[in-house]
Amino acid sequence: xxxxxxxxxxxxxxxxxxxxxxxxxxxxxxxxxxxxxxxxxxxxxxxxxxxxxxxxxxxxxxxxxxxxxxxxxxxxxxxxxxxxxxxxxxxxxxxxxxxxxxxxxxxxxxxxxxxxxxxxxxxxxxxxxxxxxxxxxxxxxxxxxxxxxxxxxxxxxxxxxxxxxxxxxxxxxxxxxxxxxxxxxxxxxxxxxxxxxxxxxxxxxxxxxxxxxxxxx
Amino acid sequence: xxxxxxxxxxxxxxxxxxxxxxxxxxxxxxxxxxxxxxxxxxxxxxxxxxxxxxxxxxxxxxxxxxxxxxxxxxxxxxxxxxxxxxxxxxxxxxxxxxxxxxxxxxxxxxxxxxxxxxxxxxxxxxxxxxxxxxxxxxxxxxxxxxxxxxxxxxxxxxxxxxxxxxxxxxxxxxxxxxxxxxxxxxxxxxxxxxxxxxxxxxxxxxxxxxxxxxxxx
DNA sequence: CGTGGCTTGTGACTTTGTGCACAAGGTCGA
DNA sequence: TCGACCTTGTGCACAAAGTCACAAGCCACG
Numbered sequence: 001x002x003x004x005x006x007x008x009x010x011x012x013x014x015x016x017x018x019x020x021x022x023x024x025x026x027x028x029x030x031x032x033x034x035x036x037x038x039x040x041x042x043x044x045x046x047x048x049x050x051x052x053x054x055x056x057x058x059x060x061x062x063x064x065x066x067x068x069x070x071x072x073x074x075x076x077x078x079x080x081x082x083x084x085x086x087x088x089x090x091x092x093x094x095x096x097x098x099x100x101x102x103x104x105x106x107x108x109x110x111x112x113x114x115x116x117x118x119x120x121x122x123x124x125x126x127x128x129x130x131x132x133x134x135x136x137x138x139x140x141x142x143x144x145x146x147x148x149x150x151x152x153x154x155x156x157x158x159x160x161x162x163x164x165x166x167x168x169x170x171x172x173x174x175x176x177x178x179x180x181x182x183x184x185x186x187x188x189x190x191x192x193x194x195x196x197x198x199x200x201x202x203x204x205x206x207x208x209x210x211x212x213x214x215x216x217x
Numbered sequence: 218x219x220x221x222x223x224x225x226x227x228x229x230x231x232x233x234x235x236x237x238x239x240x241x242x243x244x245x246x247x248x249x250x251x252x253x254x255x256x257x258x259x260x261x262x263x264x265x266x267x268x269x270x271x272x273x274x275x276x277x278x279x280x281x282x283x284x285x286x287x288x289x290x291x292x293x294x295x296x297x298x299x300x301x302x303x304x305x306x307x308x309x310x311x312x313x314x315x316x317x318x319x320x321x322x323x324x325x326x327x328x329x330x331x332x333x334x335x336x337x338x339x340x341x342x343x344x345x346x347x348x349x350x351x352x353x354x355x356x357x358x359x360x361x362x363x364x365x366x367x368x369x370x371x372x373x374x375x376x377x378x379x380x381x382x383x384x385x386x387x388x389x390x391x392x393x394x395x396x397x398x399x400x401x402x403x404x405x406x407x408x409x410x411x412x413x414x415x416x417x418x419x420x421x422x423x424x425x426x427x428x429x430x431x432x433x434x
Numbered sequence: 435c436g437t438g439g440c441t442t443g444t445g446a447c448t449t450t451g452t453g454c455a456c457a458a459g460g461t462c463g464a
Numbered sequence: 465t466c467g468a469c470c471t472t473g474t475g476c477a478c479a480a481a482g483t484c485a486c487a488a489g490c491c492a493c494g
Contacts, residue, residue, distance in 0.1 A: 009450070009451070010450085010451095011450075011451055011452090012451090046452075046453065046454095047453095048452080048453055048454070048455090049451090049452065049453075052452090052453095062459090062460065062461085063458075063459045063460045063461085064459075064460045064461050064462090065460070065461070
């Protein structure tokens with residue numbers, strides 16, 4: 001570390017996990033070294049951008065050679081804070097919540113499922129993926145047991161804010177919101193949003209631009 | 218309108234669906250008029266940004282009053298190209314694919330499920346939400362029947378590119394990729410990516426910045 | 435019909451992100 | 465040991481996005 005680690009720009013942060021995924025692949029393929037040019041190709045971006053991004057990590061490659069894959073992977077994990085697992089708690093055992101809980105991809109990438117909770121008593125106790133749904137009242141205990149933990153909101157939009165408040169109260173410091181609603185949290189809490197319908201609408205926009213749809217006959 | 222509708226910036230496009238959702242809420246609440254200030258509050262952004270965003274639509278509000286909610290909603294739908302439904306076809310009937318197919322939220326927001334296909338014969342024929350899984354070979358027919366349609370890739374990363382190629386060959390012009398892999402398509406095709414683990418890693422980064430985790434004892 | 439108050443639309447500026455081009459610095463072969 | 469060849473790291477110029485502040489315009493009320 002160089003003492004005065006520069007603040008990493010948001011745009012760069014958003015790309016780091018992509019590099020991480022690629023590096024894991026490269027390690028699997030026993031590739032010892034990678035140049036920014038190749039990395040850029042794999043990530044679908046510009047090589048200069050890759051170099052600049054990596055330079056923020058204070059990670060130094062070797063001129064004339066490239067980056068040592070193992071070392072870069074180590075640095076990347078360090079930077080992203082994924083040297084240890086981050087358990088996740090899913091709130092809401094509806095379609096989306098159950099889907100996320102079942103989605104094995106999380107666990108494989110360092111985000112094991114710590115539990116699923118739901119406010120609906122008829123859902124409590126039912127099996128969902130590897131766990132049983134627990135009541136909202138268990139939230140605090142669940143968080144305490146696994147902290148630090150990431151909370152995932154998979155409820156209808158109408159209750160998203162309330163759920164977020166409860167997550168924060170229970171000690172969750174990072175939240176991923178899948179509900180189509182604005183959620184606000186104290187500044188010390190990290191929050192991101194994913195809205196699937198929203199993505200489809202963006203696609204719809206760009207597609208309409210290209211080829212306006214006729215009224216169906 | 219100014220004849221030469223300005224190109225809408227990407228950043229603005231990404232916010233339009235958010236406004237759309239809010240406007241639908243406002244209509245439900247029988248609120249006839251909304252000011253940029255209020256809209257900004259509901260969307261969690263700056264009021265000036267709202268006004269600038271809306272100005273790209275050529276939609277004019279009324280000074281001293283605000284925007285007519287019904288009219289703005291109409292304009293917004295027009296701009297986003299969501300005046301008619303966009304059917305979606307899910308490729309991959311694994312956990313994620315089944316989850317997405319079951320997720321009612323899509324249909325409610327104008328993206329009804331047209332079908333689910335999978336390359337695995339043992340999955341073909343099984344029920345998934347409202348439909349039965351069909352073989353990949355049915356893709357072309359399915360697309361032809363529903364075009365224009367959005368393709369959703371919910372397969373493992375390793376086959377994502379191949380699936381994308383098949384979707385394009387079948388006539389799909391917009392693709393939402395959930396697989397953790399880089400996918401490239403011809404420039405006439407719209408493509409967006411959603412990677413759930415990636416979002417979690419970004420959260421992890423910001424959280425680690427605030428409060429570095431200790432090694433567990 | 436005129437005036438006051440409110441809200442839009444936008445020009446000017448700041449901040450953030452991108453891409454080029456090249457010097458700096460390392461490797462490797464002879 | 466030296467030089468040719470690569471690839472990094474970064475200064476700089478440009479593009480995109482965000483913010484501020486205010487003139488222009490509209491409504492309502494007297």
